[in-house]
Amino acid sequence: xxxxxxxxxxxADAASHRSTRLFGILGxxxxxxxxxxxxxxxxxxxxxxxxxxxxxxxxxTVRAWVTHVRSSGKVAFATLRDGTGTAQAVFVKHxxxxxxxxxxxxxxxxxxxxxxxxxxxxxxxxxxxDIGVSDLQxxxxxxxxxxxxxxxxxxxxxxxxxxxxxxxxxxxxIMVIRNEVEQAIHDFFYERGFLRVDTPILTAxxxxxxxxxxxxxxxxxxxxxxxxxxxxxxxxxxxxxxxxTFGPTFRAEKSKTRRHLTEFWMxxxxxxxxxxxxxxxLQEEFVEFLVQRVVERRKPELAELERDVAKxxxxxxxxxxxxxxxxxxxxxxxGSDTKWGDDLGxxxxxxxVEDYDKPVFVFNYPKEAKAFYMKENPDxxxxxxxxxxxxxxxxxxxxxxxxxxDDYDKLVARIKEEGLPMxxxxxxxxxxxxxxxxxxxxxxxxxxxxxxxxxxxxIREVIAFPRMMHRLRP
RNA sequence: UCCCCAGUAGCUCAGUUGGUCAGAGCAUCCGACUGUUAAUCGGAGGGUCGUAGGUUCAAGUCCUACCUGGGGAGCCA
Numbered sequence: 222x223x224x225x226x227x228x229x230x231x232x233a234d235a236a237s238h239r240s241t242r243l244f245g246i247l248g249x250x251x252x253x254x255x256x257x258x259x260x261x262x263x264x265x266x267x268x269x270x271x272x273x274x275x276x277x278x279x280x281x282t283v284r285a286w287v288t289h290v291r292s293s294g295k296v297a298f299a300t301l302r303d304g305t306g307t308a309q310a311v312f313v314k315h316x317x318x319x320x321x322x323x324x325x326x327x328x329x330x331x332x333x334x335x336x337x338x339x340x341x342x343x344x345x346x347x348x349x350x351d352i353g354v355s356d357l358q359x360x361x362x363x364x365x366x367x368x369x370x371x372x373x374x375x376x377x378x379x380x381x382x383x384x385x386x387x388x389x390x391x392x393x394x395i396m397v398i399r400n401e402v403e404q405a406i407h408d409f410f411y412e413r414g415f416l417r418v419d420t421p422i423l424t425a426x427x428x429x430x431x432x433x434x435x436x437x438x439x440x441x442x443x444x445x446x447x448x449x450x451x452x453x454x455x456x457x458x459x460x461x462x463x464x465x466t467f468g469p470t471f472r473a474e475k476s477k478t479r480r481h482l483t484e485f486w487m488x489x490x491x492x493x494x495x496x497x498x499x500x501x502x503l504q505e506e507f508v509e510f511l512v513q514r515v516v517e518r519r520k521p522e523l524a525e526l527e528r529d530v531a532k533x534x535x536x537x538x539x540x541x542x543x544x545x546x547x548x549x550x551x552x553x554x555x556g557s558d559t560k561w562g563d564d565l566g567x568x569x570x571x572x573x574v575e576d577y578d579k580p581v582f583v584f585n586y587p588k589e590a591k592a593f594y595m596k597e598n599p600d601x602x603x604x605x606x607x608x609x610x611x612x613x614x615x616x617x618x619x620x621x622x623x624x625x626x627d628d629y630d631k632l633v634a635r636i637k638e639e640g641l642p643m644x645x646x647x648x649x650x651x652x653x654x655x656x657x658x659x660x661x662x663x664x665x666x667x668x669x670x671x672x673x674x675x676x677x678x679x680i681r682e683v684i685a686f687p688r689m690m691h692r693l694r695p
Numbered sequence: 696u697c698c699c700c701a702g703u704a705g706c707u708c709a710g711u712u713g714g715u716c717a718g719a720g721c722a723u724c725c726g727a728c729u730g731u732u733a734a735u736c737g738g739a740g741g742g743u744c745g746u747a748g749g750u751u752c753a754a755g756u757c758c759u760a761c762c763u764g765g766g767g768a769g770c771c772a
Binding site: 289291292293294295296297298300309311313314315330343345346349351365366367368369370371372373374375376377378432448449470472474475476477478479480481482485486487488564566567568609617618619620621664665666667668669670680691 | 722728731733735763765769770
């Protein structure tokens with residue numbers, strides 16, 4: 222870690238001084254060979270780049286990574302990144318001396334450094350502060366073959382180097398917005414009296430659909446990675462009223478599209494006494510809240526991503542609603558050959574969404590197109606009380622929700638119709654035997670939501686380390 | 696699983712009807728430059744053209760198979 226070199230002049234004494242200062246800054250014990258050298262550095266504050274403008278005209282120490290180096294004979298520049306922002310270190314040869322000047326020449330892309338100098342504004346580049354360097358410690362060297370360049374790269378190459386790609390300013394902006402969305406989710410539900418419930422990731426087979434990841438589980442046979450926490454969420458709603466889950470979800474389908482991951486994060490609220498109407502109202506309030514929170518607090522990051530903020534500012538409840546039958550009629554008018562009873566395909570969703578600049582609800586699908594647990598529509602028993610919320614700008618289905626079937630006999634009949642193993646649902650059916658209750662909930666795909674807010678076309682870019690069919694590393 | 700597309704230098708790509716086709720830009724290394732912002736200028740190194748067969752006097756180039764990946768469909772969030 223403490224990997225620094227002397228300049229060509231062999232400035233050993235100066236080097237030991239600098240080394241001492243670095244160890245002091247890092248707050249770790251000095252090696253004994255430097256113990257005779259002491260220097261009080263308490264007057265030089267160690268700051269993050271985002272805080273630099275509070276220290277203009279004063280000496281500071283910044284610990285950061287070098288993103289770019291430029292040299293011009295007698296003056297040289299190193300751009301610095303520390304995760305909070307960027308700054309520019311300026312080396313003027315006649316000011317820094319030969320030894321430090323020589324050490325500058327050792328800086329390469331992604332060298333980690335501790336740089337001390339005066340913070341000051343740079344009239345030539347408003348917004349990026351300069352550090353007039355008086356001292357430089359190389360903490361970790363970086364070979365000259367660092368793979369990520371400030372040039373175009375293919376997506377495959379970038380994902381192979383995801384551990385480096387995350388260092389770029391664009392990726393930082395995405396992760397900051399993702400974090401803002403996650404925090405907003407917790408705030409939204411906390412303020413409304415929801416209880417967060419963490420549901421199991423290892424489950425017995427309860428979906429019985431293909432696309433489950435299996436793993437050995439002691440003497441119990443196979444366990445499966447959770448595809449949803451919903452069934453557990455329903456049990457929790459009967460216990461606590463209003464709950465939500467927030468966790469990873471796994472789908473082993475061999476999906477190869479920009480909207481799919483094998484591991485993604487899903488938020489699943491479940492609310493006692495909500496019907497389908499209240500469910501949709503909660504969804505649109507929720508989505509509006511998330512989008513407006515990002516607009517309010519993350520303008521710089523949206524700008525970094527060149528996102529059209531005006532499109533996000535328009536995202537206000539209520540959202541347009543189409544019942545399934547009207548949606549089918551609409552897409553047929555636009556040339557689709559989808560018939561009543563079919564599920565809506567990706568092309569159909571695009572046809573529906575193109576007329577709106579807000580997310581669009583499509584509600585009450587045919588029973589056959591949806592899951593067994595959705596409540597039969599009393600006004601049209603061919604359909605169930607459910608909704609999909611489609612994101613604008615072609616980002617696809619962001620939410621799937623429904624009122625749950627609370628009638629024991631109807632639920633049993635649906636499980637039989639689907640050919641599902643009744644014994645797997647014994648505890649789930651108990652929820653209808655012991656104090657059944659009207660309830661509804663939905664699942665929001667975090668990555669799809671963040672991709673839409675960021676305007677990133679592929680969701681693999683909005684999760685730090687995506688898991689896809691052909692990608693298990695890094 | 697199905698349909699479409701692509702594999703040429705570290706990266707992004709060009710390479711015409713088969714015949715100086717082993718190329719460019721960037722990156723790297725060396726040199727020049729006192730304020731650069733993807734700096735600029737000069738020079739250098741770097742490739743079994745995805746793999747294996749085949750056609751031909753001659754194959755990145757045409758044919759076949761395979762491998763790998765991408766995009767889309769389905770499934771869904």
